[in-house]
Amino acid sequence: MLIIKFYFVNHFPSMLMDILAFIVIGVLAYRIYKKQKEKPKKEKAFIVIIVGLFSFSITMPGFDAFVKIPILPLGVWILYFIYRNKVEKWVKYRRFAWLGFIANFIFLAATFMSIPIQNTLYPENEITTYIANKENIQLIKLHPSARDAEIKKEVLNKQLSNMNRKTIDSDEWYQQIEIIDVPNERVERFPYQLAGTKPKWGSALNNTVYIEKDGKGLLITTPEKQIYYRSEETLLSEGVTK
Incomplete structure (x- = not known):
């Protein structure tokens, strides 16, 4: 799972951008759900997205931060292994699994977008x-x-x-x-x-x-x-x- 640790973690701009990231992920999940002819169970789709978040990551420093960038979709692989003999179910849930992995990058983008807001609202030199x-x-x-x-x-x-x-x-x-x-x-x-x-x-x-x-x-x-x-x-x- 993507883990982002900033020195100013939990500050207001970060919380605001995280909420925006959740909204974006929710909209994408809804669009995937609406496009499918055979509707999956909503609670299972939610769980699949959560599992899809798990990933192998590399840590990189930047902007007074240590950021773990997802490289390999471990959650997607786990779900594929679970549904490997259930092709119809895998077809039904695989897009949600990949959405979970992509959600890592959405949260990463939201965190970086919060940096200029943080610097504007809370100037470190004042x-x-x-x-x-x-x-x-x-x-x-x-x-x-x-x-x-x-x-x-x-x-x-x-x-x-x-x-x-x-x-x-x-x-x-x-x-x-x-x-x-x-x-x-x-x-x-x-x-x-x-x-x-x-x-x-x-x-x-x-x-x-x-x-x-x-x-x-x-x-x-x-x-x-x-x-x-x-x-x-x-x-x-x-x-x-x-």
């Missing part, structure tokens, strides 16, 4: 894609080097639309690590977490937001990548580490 709902935000200290502070919600709301994405320089950040008096301790660059934020509805994103010690940097972490943004003003109240 911070508002990852922080859309801020009603229940709270600041959490993650490291002993973090000083007591509070999030400035008004400043955050103002700065979100103006924040620019910056390049993450891991080597420079490592060289700037500060060692404090406590043995084996250091000053954490992102000692705060901005909890309670939610990404845009339908994006299916799962991200965590960390705040830099100066209160101006935001690090967005997802299972696939990290994105760094800088604010012109500090987002934290007095008491942050300079």
Whole structure:
């Protein structure tokens, strides 16, 4: 069976295109059914389509995805083996079996069609894609080097639309690590977490937001990548580490 695994799986555009794919498959199945003189049982035709989905596939990367493309129609072969001595039944159901195999490509096309919709609705470079709902935000200290502070919600709301994405320089950040008096301790660059934020509805994103010690940097972490943004003003109240 075709298996398509995208990093943004289950997002709204993908669900929408999957529904469209099911409609297309349903229309094709109905047309096959109507053209046959001897009508097959609808429930059996449905099962044959499902079995026809099974296939031998190859995995190919692309568009931040791993896509399994069907090559050999295993489901069709299985059904042919079952009906090999029942020619009349095989003639009645074989088109449904092949429709099941073709359905793999319909779902594949629908998935690729959802990509531009995804990029339009949820731009990956805009911070508002990852922080859309801020009603229940709270600041959490993650490291002993973090000083007591509070999030400035008004400043955050103002700065979100103006924040620019910056390049993450891991080597420079490592060289700037500060060692404090406590043995084996250091000053954490992102000692705060901005909890309670939610990404845009339908994006299916799962991200965590960390705040830099100066209160101006935001690090967005997802299972696939990290994105760094800088604010012109500090987002934290007095008491942050300079």
